[in-house]
Amino acid sequence: MSKIRGSWSFFFKMKRRRKRKEKEALWGHYIPGLALLTVAMIAAGTDTSSGTMEWAMSLMVNNPQVIKKAQAEIDVRIEKGRLLDESDINKLPYLHCIINETLRMYPPAPLLVPHESSQDCAVGGFIVPRGTMLLVNVWGIQSDPKLWDEPTKFKPERFEGLEGTREGFKFMPFGSGRRGCPGEGLAMRVVALALGALIQCFDWERVDEKMVDMSEGLGITLPKAQPLEAKCRTRSSMLNMISQL
Ligand code: HEM
Secondary structure, three states, rough: HHHHHHHHHHHHHHHHHHHHHHHHHHHHHHHHHHHHHHHHHHHHHHHHHHHHHHHHHHHHHHOOHHHHHHHHHHHHHOOOOOOEEEEHHHHHHHHHHHHHHHHHHHHOOOOOOEEEOOOEEEEHHHHHHHOOOEEEOHHHHHOOOOEEEOOOOHHHHHHHHOOOOOOOOOOOOOHHHOOOOOOHHHHHHHHHHHHHHHHEEEEEEEEEOOOOOEOOOOOOOOOOOOOEEEEEEEOOHHHHHOOOO
C-alpha cells in the first residue's frame, strides 16, 4: 500500500514539475520579448512625439495667423465648451496640415534609421553593393527647393488635400515599407489630441517681441536647441470647462 501511495505521489510531483517547466518555458520566452518591446516603444515613441509638439507650438507662436486659423476650425467643428476628443481628430484637416508641415521641416528621425541593401542595386547612378548600410536623408529631401516651394517657410496649407502622412518619396517622416514606423497611427493621434487641446483652450503668444529661436540642437531626435517659452491665456469660451477639471 505504501509502495502504491509512494508511486502516486511521485507521479503527481513529476506532473507538477512538468507544468512548472512548461510555464517557465512560456514566460521565459515571452518576458524578455515583452520587456524589449516596451522599451522600444518608449524609446522610439516619447521624444519623437513630444519633440514634434514642441516644434509645432514654436512654429505656431511665430506664426499667430496659423493658430487663429486652427482655432477657427476647431470652433466651427466642435460644440462650444466641449474639450475635443479622439473622435474629433478626423474633423480637423487643418490641424493635420500643421502637424505634417512640422514633420516636414523638423523630422524627428532626419536620417530615418540605418537600413541595409538586401541585393546589389543602382540608386541615382550609384552602384550600391548588397549589404551596404544606407541612410536616407529625409531632412534633405523634405527641404529640397527642387521639390518644395519655399521649403524654409512654414506653410501648413501646402498639405491641404493630402490624406495621411506620405507624399510619394518626397514626404516620409515615418519612413517607408516594412521597417517604417509602426507607431505612426498612435503618434499622429497623440500629437493631434495634445496640440488640438492646447489650441482650443488657450490663446498663445511670444514672451516678447523676439521670434522664438528655431535652432536645432544636438541629439538623435532633432531636439530644439532652446526649449520653447510662450505665454498663454485661457480662451473665454473654454473658461467654464477648464474650471470644472
Ligand atoms: C512623431 C512621432 C514619430 C515619428 C516621426 C517616428 C518616426 C520613425 C521613423 C522615421 C522610423 C524609422 C523608419 C524607417 O527607417 O523606415 C521609426 C521607427 C520606429 N518607430 Fe517611430 N516615430 C514616431 C513615433 C513612434 C511611436 C509613438 C512609437 C511606438 C509607440 C514608435 C515606434 C517605432 C519603432 C518600434 C520603430 C522601429 C521599427 C523597425 O525597426 O522595424 N514610433 N519611427
